[in-house]
Amino acid sequence: MRTWIGMMALAYAFSVQAAPKVAVTDLAYQERVEQYIHIVSAQSNHRESDYSASGSSSYNEIEATSSYIEQGELRKFTGDIKGEILRTGMFQLVQGTPYTASSKGDVYDVIKRIKAGSFKGADYVLFGTVSDIDFTRDMNELANTDSYSAVLGLTLVADFSLINTKTFEITSAFTAMGEGQDTKLVNGRDIRVSLNRPRVVRDVSKALGEDVASQLSQQLGGGGYEQPGQAPLRNNLPRDTAPVILR
Numbered sequence: 001m002r003t004w005i006g007m008m009a010l011a012y013a014f015s016v017q018a019a020p021k022v023a024v025t026d027l028a029y030q031e032r033v034e035q036y037i038h039i040v041s042a043q044s045n046h047r048e049s050d051y052s053a054s055g056s057s058s059y060n061e062i063e064a065t066s067s068y069i070e071q072g073e074l075r076k077f078t079g080d081i082k083g084e085i086l087r088t089g090m091f092q093l094v095q096g097t098p099y100t101a102s103s104k105g106d107v108y109d110v111i112k113r114i115k116a117g118s119f120k121g122a123d124y125v126l127f128g129t130v131s132d133i134d135f136t137r138d139m140n141e142l143a144n145t146d147s148y149s150a151v152l153g154l155t156l157v158a159d160f161s162l163i164n165t166k167t168f169e170i171t172s173a174f175t176a177m178g179e180g181q182d183t184k185l186v187n188g189r190d191i192r193v194s195l196n197r198p199r200v201v202r203d204v205s206k207a208l209g210e211d212v213a214s215q216l217s218q219q220l221g222g223g224g225y226e227q228p229g230q231a232p233l234r235n236n237l238p239r240d241t242a243p244v245i246l247r
Contacts, residue, residue, distance in 0.1 A: 005193070019089070023096035023122035024082050026073035026160055028107045029130040065225060073099045073107060074130065075158065077178070078211030081126075088217050094121045114165050124171070125163045126212075129176070132157040146187050152195035153181035154204050158213060162220075174215040178208030 013132040050125030075098075085091055099107045106112070111125045119125050136153045162172035166213065181194045 002103055018125040019092050021094045021121055022085070022124040022126055023094050023119040024078055024085070024126045025077050025096060025110070025128060025131050026098055027128045027130050028073050028099070029133075030107070056092070065074065077158075077205045077208055078128075080205045081128075081212050082209075084209040084213035085126075085216065087212050090217065091124070095120070096120075096122065096125070100133060110161075111168055114163070114168070119165060122165055125165055126160060126216075127163060128158045128160045129213075131154070131159050142185075148186055148187070149183055150193045150195060151181055151183045152197060152198045152200055153179070154206050155179050156208060158208070160215075162216070163168040172216060173218045174212075174219065176208055176211040176215060178204040178206070178211065180204040180207065 002053045005097065007095055080234045087091060096115075097117075101111075105116075108129065110125060113119070114125060134154070136151075136155075138151045138153075139148055156179075157175060157177045159175050160173065161170050163170055180200040182200050184193065184195060186193050
């Protein structure tokens with residue numbers, strides 16, 4: 001019996017050590033920034049004589065619009081992704097080097113970042129990019145009352161790829177989404193409506209992490225992951241019985 005317990009403990013320790021290491025990047029994004037420039041320059045010309053002085057002035061007006069692409073990484077939504085991945089037991093986590101404003105190169109060129117050593121010790125990199133993020137704020141009237149509902153909502157959609165750091169093979173790819181909202185009932189006597197933006201962000205982060213871990217588990221065959229609060233699906237129907245002919 002002791003021998004069997006020792007073998008089981010050794011197998012468990014080996015399985016923990018053999019779990020591949022993954023680095024989770026912050027969500028990459030890019031946006032177009034536009035600048036409007038309006039410059040007015042004035043110039044005066046004076047001419048003097050023995051009898052009179054006269055002058056003239058002129059000005060130049062310049063208008064221009066310039067735009068550029070700004071890249072970066074969102075730091076707010078990866079904490080729950082890491083936590084839910086740890087819950088699956090499929091990976092160990094290592095910390096990669098974040099992309100900053102002083103970083104050189106394209107934030108989307110994850111292969112170059114891997115080669116540059118930004119994810120040392122990682123067997124895989126889970127690379128996520130923001131495909132859509134949308135804050136909404138609505139006021140909805142409630143029928144037959146003097147009240148209405150104020151709603152603040154946030155939806156975040158991101159694309160993910162799990163990349164092998166040695167072969168650069170994509171072993172898993174999917175789109176995940178997180179949603180959250182805060183709703184309050186108010187009436188005309190309320191001067192100010194204060195909606196809880198931090199809680200909305202937290203709910204979106206939690207939902208996104210659960211969706212990422214669930215899809216990773218499904219695609220890689222983990223099979224043991226269940227989202228918190230979600231009961232496992234079971235067939236509770238009674239067994240089929242033989243048909244009975246009613247006479």
